[in-house]
Amino acid sequence: MRVPTERDLYRLFERSPIGFYRSTERGQFVYANAALARMLGYASVEELLGVNLLADVYQDPDEPPRLLEEYRAKGVIDGVRVHWRTRDGRPLIVQLYGHLVEDEGGETSFDATVVDITAAEEANTMLHSQREELERTARTLDLVVRQMPAMYWLVDHDLRILRAGGAIEEVLGYAPERLLGRTLYEVIEDGKGSTESLVAHARALAGEVITYSDEFRDKYLSVTVAPHRRDGKIAGAIGTAVDLTVLHALEQRMLDAQRAESLGVLAGGLAHDFNNLLVAILGNADLGLRDTVSGAPGHAALENIRHASLRAAELTDQLLAYAGRGGLGMKRVDTAVVVDELLRISAPTMPANVVVRVDIPRGLAIRGDAAQIRQVLLNLIANARDALGGRGGTISITAAPNHHRGFPDPDDVVTADAGQYVQLEISDSGPGIDREARRRIFDPFFTTKPTGHGLGLAAVLGIVRSHRGGLRLVSAPGAGARFLVLWPANATPLDQPAVAPSGRTVLVIDDEDLVRDVVARMIEDLGYTVVTAADGAAGLDVVERQPIDAVLVDLTMPRMSGADVIAALRARRPELPIVLFTGYDRDGKGPVHADAYLPKPFRIEALEQTLFKLLG
Numbered sequence: 001m002r003v004p005t006e007r008d009l010y011r012l013f014e015r016s017p018i019g020f021y022r023s024t025e026r027g028q029f030v031y032a033n034a035a036l037a038r039m040l041g042y043a044s045v046e047e048l049l050g051v052n053l054l055a056d057v058y059q060d061p062d063e064p065p066r067l068l069e070e071y072r073a074k075g076v077i078d079g080v081r082v083h084w085r086t087r088d089g090r091p092l093i094v095q096l097y098g099h100l101v102e103d104e105g106g107e108t109s110f111d112a113t114v115v116d117i118t119a120a121e122e123a124n125t126m127l128h129s130q131r132e133e134l135e136r137t138a139r140t141l142d143l144v145v146r147q148m149p150a151m152y153w154l155v156d157h158d159l160r161i162l163r164a165g166g167a168i169e170e171v172l173g174y175a176p177e178r179l180l181g182r183t184l185y186e187v188i189e190d191g192k193g194s195t196e197s198l199v200a201h202a203r204a205l206a207g208e209v210i211t212y213s214d215e216f217r218d219k220y221l222s223v224t225v226a227p228h229r230r231d232g233k234i235a236g237a238i239g240t241a242v243d244l245t246v247l248h249a250l251e252q253r254m255l256d257a258q259r260a261e262s263l264g265v266l267a268g269g270l271a272h273d274f275n276n277l278l279v280a281i282l283g284n285a286d287l288g289l290r291d292t293v294s295g296a297p298g299h300a301a302l303e304n305i306r307h308a309s310l311r312a313a314e315l316t317d318q319l320l321a322y323a324g325r326g327g328l329g330m331k332r333v334d335t336a337v338v339v340d341e342l343l344r345i346s347a348p349t350m351p352a353n354v355v356v357r358v359d360i361p362r363g364l365a366i367r368g369d370a371a372q373i374r375q376v377l378l379n380l381i382a383n384a385r386d387a388l389g390g391r392g393g394t395i396s397i398t399a400a401p402n403h404h405r406g407f408p409d410p411d412d413v414v415t416a417d418a419g420q421y422v423q424l425e426i427s428d429s430g431p432g433i434d435r436e437a438r439r440r441i442f443d444p445f446f447t448t449k450p451t452g453h454g455l456g457l458a459a460v461l462g463i464v465r466s467h468r469g470g471l472r473l474v475s476a477p478g479a480g481a482r483f484l485v486l487w488p489a490n491a492t493p494l495d496q497p498a499v500a501p502s503g504r505t506v507l508v509i510d511d512e513d514l515v516r517d518v519v520a521r522m523i524e525d526l527g528y529t530v531v532t533a534a535d536g537a538a539g540l541d542v543v544e545r546q547p548i549d550a551v552l553v554d555l556t557m558p559r560m561s562g563a564d565v566i567a568a569l570r571a572r573r574p575e576l577p578i579v580l581f582t583g584y585d586r587d588g589k590g591p592v593h594a595d596a597y598l599p600k601p602f603r604i605e606a607l608e609q610t611l612f613k614l615l616g
Contacts, residue, residue: 019094019114022101025068027054030109039094039116041087059083059091067096071110075100081117093121149243154228156236159184159201171243172217188216200225204237214241220248249410252439274316276512278601282309283518286604287525313601332490333370335399335422336360342377350385353392360399365490366422372463373487379456380426380483387430387481394429404486409472413442413461416470421486433475441473460485504615505529505547509539509565510554515600519552519581522604526611536560540568548576550614552598555582566594577614 019036042048076099084092098112151166164176200210204225221241228238285306384395406418442461470486510516520530533539555562580594
């Protein structure tokens with residue numbers, strides 16, 4: 001291969017797309033190639049040679065002296081960036097590669113190669129701007145995500161966390177920096193998460209998009225995991241999670257409320273039918289006992305039947321209380337008086353190592369059914385006593401006025417409407433209640449006691465609901481338990497005075513043949529004349545056709561309820577004494593103001609006292 005000749009090198013110089021030139025220290029071009037002339041916007045090399053480099057090409061007059069110093073200090077320049085301008089003033093950014101040249105006369109000149117990097121610089125500037133914009137957008141998105149209960153993370157094929165952000169610290173209590181470099185295995189083990197998350201990430205690395213629910217550090221999360229692709233290949237997995245803990249709790253409360261409502265309807269319906277049967281069983285047992293003397297054949301069996309019926313009636317009362325249909329008689333109840341009474345009753349069962357502290361102002365009255373209020377307080381006191389067990393501790397009972405605004409609380413079991421209440425609190429220093437037990441503690445037949453039947457707190461819930469009050473449970477393992485009950489505050493007593501007696505003929509209105517028959521025989525056995533009717537319309541017709549001195553009417557009947565019958569009787573004969581007897585307010589009529597009330601099932605002695613009070 002031959003050595004390039006001077007002509008070859010000159011042709012290379014002329015045809016090169018890169019600019020070449022030689023200039024003097026004063027900036028005069030000695031020679032230049034066509035590429036440089038085109039770069040600077042001149043029509044020919046000859047035209048460019050008439051231009052002064054320092055005065056006409058450099059934008060910044062401070063750049064040539066600095067460049068000259070570098071030439072003299074190093075003898076060469078290697079890729080120095082300088083700012084030039086074209087003939088028409090367009091800016092150029094070029095890189096210079098050159099060296100000093102001294103001729104025979106000792107005059108210095110400079111040979112340089114020029115590369116136009118204007119387009120590359122503009123592209124770099126644009127990329128830098130885009131990168132800054134992307135970073136600003138990412139920071140903004142991160143702030144937006146942090147405003148929401150949401151978080152995100154990025155893992156590689158080894159499930160090692162490369163990036164994490166969003167509301168991780170706010171929701172899970174982790175600083176995002178703590179997660180970087182850790183594997184999902186470590187994080188899940190630390191937070192007691194489920195292995196389902198590992199399976200989901202593995203499937204995402206295989207190309208799937210997975211959405212699932214997970215519990216992590218006591219938070220309920222909705223998680224989506226998808227492949228993270230780079231250059232068309234899966235480089236890892238990206239996950240997002242939204243904290244739905246509050247929404248999940250509300251859904252659970254709604255489901256619990258629906259289940260409780262369904263159970264309440266079922267319990268109330270069973271109690272209604274069962275009470276009618278108990279009326280017949282107990283009534284016939286009472287009539288049989290009145291017809292036999294003690295020691296006679298069958299007397300002991302009738303006593304056992306009556307005793308079993310009364311026990312069954314107690315269970316039915318608890319089912320009705322849970323159904324929220326047990327109470328119809330509303331009256332003024334002094335809170336301090338009823339608590340003192342119940343503490344005296346429960347004193348023999350209270351262990352010696354349990355201290356009971358009471359702080360209730362005298363005269364603080366509530367409105368409700370007195371028997372059911374006693375049942376609620378007795379159940380809550382017994383629950384606190386059993387929670388302390390043999391370890392001993394303190395039971396505190398306090399009451400105070402409360403203006404409730406109607407806003408729900410996370411610990412609410414029943415949220416009361418806005419209004420005036422008395423807040424009664426029964427708390428204990430026992431071991432507390434875990435989350436799972438708190439969800440089920442008010443369910444009927446759920447109990448943690450070896451001898452309990454699980455209707456005590458269920459009855460409390462039903463009674464509070466029927467009184468349109470509020471119930472809240474505040475507890476945690478190791479922190480005791482506080483039951484807060486909001487009772488409607490008393491304004492005026494709601495008892496109705498009895499009507500003066502005026503006769504001895506009694507009308508019994510009930511749609512159940514078995515009940516109607518036994519109640520009629522009980523009244524006859526007490527010495528009264530009895531007339532019966534199978535429904536409300538027939539009963540009203542009887543009152544119109546013949547003298548009736550008192551009416552016993554069932555509350556729950558088809559077509560015309562006992563409440564409607566009482567309203568019609570009040571319109572026609574306001575002075576007529578009326579006794580309401582029922583086992584279940586199926587139609588939800590609420591308090592009905594009769595002259596007396598007999599809950600099913602009732603003893604013949606209670607019937608006798610009621611009629612004597614009304615009729616003499």
